[in-house]
Amino acid sequence: MTLSEEDYIKAIYHLSEFNSKSVATNAIAEQMKTKPSSVTDMIKKLAEKSLVNYKKYQGVSLSEKGRLVALSIIRKHRLWEVFLVDKLNFSWDEVHVVAEQLEHIKSDALIDKLDAHLGFPKVDPHGDPIPNKDGVFTKSVKKLISELPVGSQGVCVGVNDSSAAFLKFLDKNKIALGDTFKILEIEEFDGSVTISTRSGSIRISKQIATNLFLEIVDEE
Amino acid sequence: MTLSEEDYIKAIYHLSEFNSKSVATNAIAEQMKTKPSSVTDMIKKLAEKSLVNYKKYQGVSLSEKGRLVALSIIRKHRLWEVFLVDKLNFSWDEVHVVAEQLEHIKSDALIDKLDAHLGFPKVDPHGDPIPNKDGVFTKSVKKLISELPVGSQGVCVGVNDSSAAFLKFLDKNKIALGDTFKILEIEEFDGSVTISTRSGSIRISKQIATNLFLEIVDEE
DNA sequence: ATATAATTTTAGACAAAGCTAAAAAATTGT
DNA sequence: ACAATTTTTTAGCTTTGTCTAAAATTATAT
Ligand SMILES: [Mn+2]
Ligand SMILES: [Mn+2]
Ligand SMILES: [Mn+2]
Ligand SMILES: [Mn+2]
Numbered sequence: 001m002t003l004s005e006e007d008y009i010k011a012i013y014h015l016s017e018f019n020s021k022s023v024a025t026n027a028i029a030e031q032m033k034t035k036p037s038s039v040t041d042m043i044k045k046l047a048e049k050s051l052v053n054y055k056k057y058q059g060v061s062l063s064e065k066g067r068l069v070a071l072s073i074i075r076k077h078r079l080w081e082v083f084l085v086d087k088l089n090f091s092w093d094e095v096h097v098v099a100e101q102l103e104h105i106k107s108d109a110l111i112d113k114l115d116a117h118l119g120f121p122k123v124d125p126h127g128d129p130i131p132n133k134d135g136v137f138t139k140s141v142k143k144l145i146s147e148l149p150v151g152s153q154g155v156c157v158g159v160n161d162s163s164a165a166f167l168k169f170l171d172k173n174k175i176a177l178g179d180t181f182k183i184l185e186i187e188e189f190d191g192s193v194t195i196s197t198r199s200g201s202i203r204i205s206k207q208i209a210t211n212l213f214l215e216i217v218d219e220e
Numbered sequence: 221m222t223l224s225e226e227d228y229i230k231a232i233y234h235l236s237e238f239n240s241k242s243v244a245t246n247a248i249a250e251q252m253k254t255k256p257s258s259v260t261d262m263i264k265k266l267a268e269k270s271l272v273n274y275k276k277y278q279g280v281s282l283s284e285k286g287r288l289v290a291l292s293i294i295r296k297h298r299l300w301e302v303f304l305v306d307k308l309n310f311s312w313d314e315v316h317v318v319a320e321q322l323e324h325i326k327s328d329a330l331i332d333k334l335d336a337h338l339g340f341p342k343v344d345p346h347g348d349p350i351p352n353k354d355g356v357f358t359k360s361v362k363k364l365i366s367e368l369p370v371g372s373q374g375v376c377v378g379v380n381d382s383s384a385a386f387l388k389f390l391d392k393n394k395i396a397l398g399d400t401f402k403i404l405e406i407e408e409f410d411g412s413v414t415i416s417t418r419s420g421s422i423r424i425s426k427q428i429a430t431n432l433f434l435e436i437v438d439e440e
Numbered sequence: 441a442t443a444t445a446a447t448t449t450t451a452g453a454c455a456a457a458g459c460t461a462a463a464a465a466a467t468t469g470t
Numbered sequence: 471a472c473a474a475t476t477t478t479t480t481a482g483c484t485t486t487g488t489c490t491a492a493a494a495t496t497a498t499a500t
Contacts, residue, residue, distance in 0.1 A: 004457065025478055038458055040479055045456090057465055057478060087307075088333040101325050107318045113308040224487065245448055258488055260449055265486090277448060277495055 013070035022059030127158025154214030233290035242279030313387035347378025374434030
């Protein structure tokens with residue numbers, strides 16, 4: 001598999017991660033920052049290799065084979081991110097671009113030994129799960145703050161948007177994975193949410209609330 | 221710079237490392253496992269970018285700019301080799317192929333942090349020096365066993381051939397970097413050499429003797 | 441000195457991955 | 471229902487890096 005094919009497979013995976021339907025050519029083009037005509041060309045090649053299911057004008061979806069390829073690249077990407085943060089002291093907003101390259105290094109031994117070196121981590125620095133060798137991973141039950149009712153309490157376990165801009169914003173506002181939050185108030189007008197943190201309560205915009213995942217702590 | 225350009229630059233560097241003359245098209249083709257016509261095409265492109273000095277039919281040599289590019293790739297290659305051996309427990313005969321890929325990852329921050337993480341090593345697992353950021357490195361005074369007279373004594377500090385086959389041979393025969401050897405006898409007939417090691421004396425073939433470097437311990 | 445051999449370059453082709461412009465199909469609005 | 475719009479595909483072109491076959495140049499050997 002070429003680097004480019006791998007990036008397309010990963011893009012298709014992420015675009016169908018939640019809705020599970022077939023993915024539109026234009027959506028892939030936007031994700032990959034290419035033109036729709038280039039996407040069509042690549043899709044044909046991937047279909048030829050049975051990595052995707054494709055019918056002209058009907059969008060595309062990953063085959064089981066393609067899904068496993070996607071998960072193996074995602075596994076590598078996330079393990080490298082853990083390495084960069086835990087071992088090389090990168091901050092969590094810098095690692096994505098580098099992992100984007102490292103994920104394409106081809107060596108099973110390398111990724112096995114890296115996994116062991118890191119202590120077999122289950123999640124990456126952004127709270128995303130790391131699939132095992134067979135593409136198996138546990139999708140934890142986590143909810144966006146924007147989906148939760150007043151009174152909910154939970155541990156911040158992940159980000160929806162992992163852009164450097166958002167991650168830096170969180171750092172600046174002293175919001176980190178592992179923090180416990182409680183939803184105190186939801187403002188009807190603009191969707192902003194007041195949450196309690198260790199250091200008092202803060203108000204976050206709707207945009208922030210739709211990009212932070214909490215793992216709910218059952219209220220007894 | 222593309223991956224391919226980088227590999228050509230590195231190949232030219234290694235081919236002119238010792239003789240310093242200009243490098244032949246055929247030699248590059250052999251090293252790169254391509255055809256001479258492909259080499260000519262690439263040389264033109266590199267000349268266009270002022271990375272090499274080139275005159276038709278007269279061979280090629282690296283420009284100062286090209287030399288610095290070569291050294292930065294070699295720096296990355298060797299640092300990754302140290303990482304693979306020291307941190308991931310690869311054996312020294314497995315690391316070259318993986319480093320061949322890792323050397324092309326583009327991130328100055330990555331290589332700086334890796335260097336620090338490894339404790340700023342000066343040599344790679346095969347005893348080869350690691351250039352610093354500016355391409356500066358100390359070429360230690362080391363000699364091949366085959367170049368030394370009877371009575372010489374020194375510490376084994378490097379290999380000339382770093383193929384997996386040779387390195388595995390050394391492991392099997394309990395020869396490792398850091399060992400102290402003394403040359404006891406040189407057989408005129410076939411060039412084989414008898415050396416003393418910690419565990420007694422052994423006879424090595426001429427081929428082995430031309431691929432092991434010793435750093436001489438001055439005999440007082 | 442010159443024929444033969446070896447090396448190097450050129451010419452022309454191909455596959456991968458991208459682009460633009462135009463055509464085809466699907467979707468949407470009235 | 472059907473015209474307008476959007477989406478998707480096709481056609482044709484470009485760049486990068488490779489190849490084979492043929493031509494040009496340089497080296498070698500008698
Ligand atoms: Mn990538
Ligand atoms: Mn991540
Ligand atoms: Mn390489
Ligand atoms: Mn080495």
